[in-house]
Amino acid sequence: MDVTDECSHATASLMSERIEEFPFPVMSSSSTSTAAPAPAPATTRGPLDSVSSLNNLKFPACEEIDKMVAQAMLELSPQDRERALEELHGVVEVDTEDPSFISSCLDDLDNCLATTKANTAYAEAERMSHAYVSNNRFRMMFLRSVRYVPQDAAERMINFFEYKKELFGRDKMVQDLTFEDLHPDDRPTMEGGYIQVSPIKDQVGRPIIFFFEKVKQQYTQQAENAIRSQFYTYMSVLEESEEAQKTGVVIIVYAVDCQGSTNSYGSRLRKSLPLRFGSIHFCLNDEREYERITRPMGSLDSNARSRYRPHFGSRKECEDKMSAFGIPKGILPIAEDGTILTEDHSAWVNRRRQMEEQRYQQLQRRNGGNNGRKRVDSPPPSSDNDSTGMPPNGLRPTPGDILFGRGRKVRDHAGNARFLNLVDHYMAKYELAGRVDKACIAEIIVRMIKDAGCRFLKKDEQELWGEVADSEARKKVAHAFRNRRKLHGYGN
Numbered sequence: 001m002d003v004t005d006e007c008s009h010a011t012a013s014l015m016s017e018r019i020e021e022f023p024f025p026v027m028s029s030s031s032t033s034t035a036a037p038a039p040a041p042a043t044t045r046g047p048l049d050s051v052s053s054l055n056n057l058k059f060p061a062c063e064e065i066d067k068m069v070a071q072a073m074l075e076l077s078p079q080d081r082e083r084a085l086e087e088l089h090g091v092v093e094v095d096t097e098d099p100s101f102i103s104s105c106l107d108d109l110d111n112c113l114a115t116t117k118a119n120t121a122y123a124e125a126e127r128m129s130h131a132y133v134s135n136n137r138f139r140m141m142f143l144r145s146v147r148y149v150p151q152d153a154a155e156r157m158i159n160f161f162e163y164k165k166e167l168f169g170r171d172k173m174v175q176d177l178t179f180e181d182l183h184p185d186d187r188p189t190m191e192g193g194y195i196q197v198s199p200i201k202d203q204v205g206r207p208i209i210f211f212f213e214k215v216k217q218q219y220t221q222q223a224e225n226a227i228r229s230q231f232y233t234y235m236s237v238l239e240e241s242e243e244a245q246k247t248g249v250v251i252i253v254y255a256v257d258c259q260g261s262t263n264s265y266g267s268r269l270r271k272s273l274p275l276r277f278g279s280i281h282f283c284l285n286d287e288r289e290y291e292r293i294t295r296p297m298g299s300l301d302s303n304a305r306s307r308y309r310p311h312f313g314s315r316k317e318c319e320d321k322m323s324a325f326g327i328p329k330g331i332l333p334i335a336e337d338g339t340i341l342t343e344d345h346s347a348w349v350n351r352r353r354q355m356e357e358q359r360y361q362q363l364q365r366r367n368g369g370n371n372g373r374k375r376v377d378s379p380p381p382s383s384d385n386d387s388t389g390m391p392p393n394g395l396r397p398t399p400g401d402i403l404f405g406r407g408r409k410v411r412d413h414a415g416n417a418r419f420l421n422l423v424d425h426y427m428a429k430y431e432l433a434g435r436v437d438k439a440c441i442a443e444i445i446v447r448m449i450k451d452a453g454c455r456f457l458k459k460d461e462q463e464l465w466g467e468v469a470d471s472e473a474r475k476k477v478a479h480a481f482r483n484r485r486k487l488h489g490y491g492n
Helices: 003-015 062-075 078-088 099-116 121-128 130-134 136-145 150-168 187-191 213-219 223-240 242-247 287-298 315-325 343-366 414-425 427-432 435-451 470-483
Strands: 195-197 208-212 249-254 277-284 308-312 456-459 465-467
Touching (some): 121 150, 130 136, 136 150, 150 223, 187 223, 187 343, 195 223, 195 343, 208 213, 208 223, 249 315, 277 315, 414 427, 414 435, 414 470, 427 435, 435 470, 456 470
Parallel strands (some): 208 249, 249 277, 277 308
Antiparallel strands (some): 195 208, 456 465
């Protein structure tokens, strides 16, 4: 058994236990699941189906698809080509944001929007809530998604509000989307697990998002159902993680043992959301199904097309091949009989709904409360933040938070004490683990703590508390394990 296989084993073992101090979603062999459906009849597509005009295309042969990817690479500049290959294989460095450079980018973005916003949904949203659309933290999402090119960020912001209005209605343009904003016909697609956010990230900490074609065929009535589900999920991931905005996400489209075409509804989404794709992987039965990825590839520019990779074979064979791109083996929530497991996904949805309810209650208190359940126009998450995501007065630690620093006050903090108890509980497993397993264990502990609503906080140069990136939180977990080895009798 190699280290990645052991990592999968360690992950399943860890997540099957429950720690009193940090309640967290549990993955077990009896996971709630969605049975693999029989091939569904063709669904009725709505007006937003962007691929209907491609139905009569003659698909190129397998070799021609390889040429498409190779040609896409050749069309990139040497610098972009190197970056695409690094991100594809999970070799990513988080962008360092110089304050003066960011300030200049934000000013340029303002100028670009001023010259292009006339008669757009963006201008309409600005009239509805200037605070929402002009918030720096919100705008930084778009700048990061296009590598700080203001003109591209402006175009994407305008597209964002046009598409958001079309999908969710005018009233939702200047509100953070919630699960409750999904259409009733979207719920089966979402709750059934068509799109799932993995609880485990890739080797550099990027979120991994699954798309299961079987679930889509079973539950999706209209193209809009899948599109709204994607829009909501992508924005949820980005709102929760500044690191994901900088490093991008990894997409896995799983269509093994799934009949019919693998339609893409994502072309317009890619041009509208503040999202950066690190890599996009298609899992199919064999090379005879190569044509199923030509539809989504056909609408891409060279940079996006260069990040597509097909994988053929069984679930295990596809996972083995994806491991070469920094994706842990055993990560797909699929049982041996092909059943799509949904327990982790249900835990994610429940956590999101709880967060959204807490945010709603905070807005109600801020606005004096009301007797009904009418939504209040809200700024983007942490809208009091500046472009770095730090509120003017810093964050206020809660008893459950894990604090960085030295001294008795930090050491005796309740969250730190519970954190060390958690480290002690898993010390034996950590000591037996290999390098990859140790990284997985650290990631799982960070997820446990965050899923319990707690944070990793560190003081900045102004002595203000701020939440650290997931990568720094994982380093603190690893450091805690190293520091407590002697206490457990493992030597120096």
